[in-house]
Amino acid sequence: MNDILVDSPFRQDVLKGLSSNPKYLLPKYFYDAKGDQLFQQIMGCPEYYLTRAEEEILRTQSRQIIQSCAGTNPMFDVIELGAGDASKTLYLLQEALRLRCSRQYYPIDISTGMVDYLDRMLPPILKGMQISGRAGEYFPMLEHIQAESPTAKLVVFLGATIGNMLPEEALGFLEQLRGLLQEGDYLLVGFDLKKNPQVILDAYNDKEGLTRDFNLNLLHRMNRELGADFKPNQFEHFPVYDPITGSCKSYLISLLAQQVTFDDTVIAFERDEPIYMEISQKYNEAEIQELAAKAGYEPVDAFFDSCHQFVDVLWRV
Numbered sequence: 001m002n003d004i005l006v007d008s009p010f011r012q013d014v015l016k017g018l019s020s021n022p023k024y025l026l027p028k029y030f031y032d033a034k035g036d037q038l039f040q041q042i043m044g045c046p047e048y049y050l051t052r053a054e055e056e057i058l059r060t061q062s063r064q065i066i067q068s069c070a071g072t073n074p075m076f077d078v079i080e081l082g083a084g085d086a087s088k089t090l091y092l093l094q095e096a097l098r099l100r101c102s103r104q105y106y107p108i109d110i111s112t113g114m115v116d117y118l119d120r121m122l123p124p125i126l127k128g129m130q131i132s133g134r135a136g137e138y139f140p141m142l143e144h145i146q147a148e149s150p151t152a153k154l155v156v157f158l159g160a161t162i163g164n165m166l167p168e169e170a171l172g173f174l175e176q177l178r179g180l181l182q183e184g185d186y187l188l189v190g191f192d193l194k195k196n197p198q199v200i201l202d203a204y205n206d207k208e209g210l211t212r213d214f215n216l217n218l219l220h221r222m223n224r225e226l227g228a229d230f231k232p233n234q235f236e237h238f239p240v241y242d243p244i245t246g247s248c249k250s251y252l253i254s255l256l257a258q259q260v261t262f263d264d265t266v267i268a269f270e271r272d273e274p275i276y277m278e279i280s281q282k283y284n285e286a287e288i289q290e291l292a293a294k295a296g297y298e299p300v301d302a303f304f305d306s307c308h309q310f311v312d313v314l315w316r317v
């Protein structure tokens, strides 16, 4: 193994997580090229209602969202945290162009592949909009952008990615984000709402096994990039949902006592031992209001889909 990999943050985070009790892995590492591809498939699968619900919101209500921001900021840059394929954001950007409110879009994503894709795909579709993709972590990229452009901002954080944090982590994240924005900037955040528990559980346990493969892909990724020797067929995807706390958690369960080697480090798994992979936190409206208040944002509006499954909230700094 070369020195770059030995010192890579990926390797360090993985060894820290797998040496902890209970074991965990960080969801930001799901998104290599294969993970991106699986996530695109998950978004299209019948059980994963989240993308369809948010797509409906942005397809039908982007004009109102942009008009709300334009009321106080006639011109603003759009920054997206974790843009993915930006297919839903396209509605917002088209409306911002139509209303002549924005000419600059900065999609930030940890996946270099997705950012390259957006830099290539968007300019012909969004004529008049400058596309400046940034591959990297949310906050360092946002700091660079803020240093470059003094224009007012609309920051968008879609897809219920905020749900990949525990509520207290989400609060810390939103506070840190507020510290990087200017007074009067806007934030549009997508939250998945609490609903029938079975509907939620099914979204993370689709019949085709895409979410299972998405989780197991991280084991394959560690084999490919860190020289580990996981046998992914000896782990099982296990999602659970607690309708009281609203937390949907995914685990990989070791089906037998086994050892996995990373170069000179050996990680032992007991039979039935879980690795905590990801949280997808669900909220109700009161909890979202409370989060805005605690994190220091002023709620401006809330945009729901017609089945009330999902909400994009617009807050002002």
Ligand SMILES: C[S@@+](CC[C@H](N)C(=O)[O-])C[C@H]1O[C@@H](n2cnc3c(N)ncnc32)[C@H](O)[C@@H]1O
Pocket (backbone or CB within 6 Å): 027, 028, 031, 081, 082, 083, 084, 085, 086, 088, 108, 109, 110, 111, 114, 136, 137, 138, 157, 158, 159, 160, 161
């Ligand atoms: C749940 S997906 C949502 C994608 C898109 N916003 C949507 O709604 O379809 C999360 C996205 O955030 C990116 N991401 C995850 N952690 C990140 C981090 N720490 N910094 C930057 N991007 C991150 C992933 O690569 C992925 O594209």
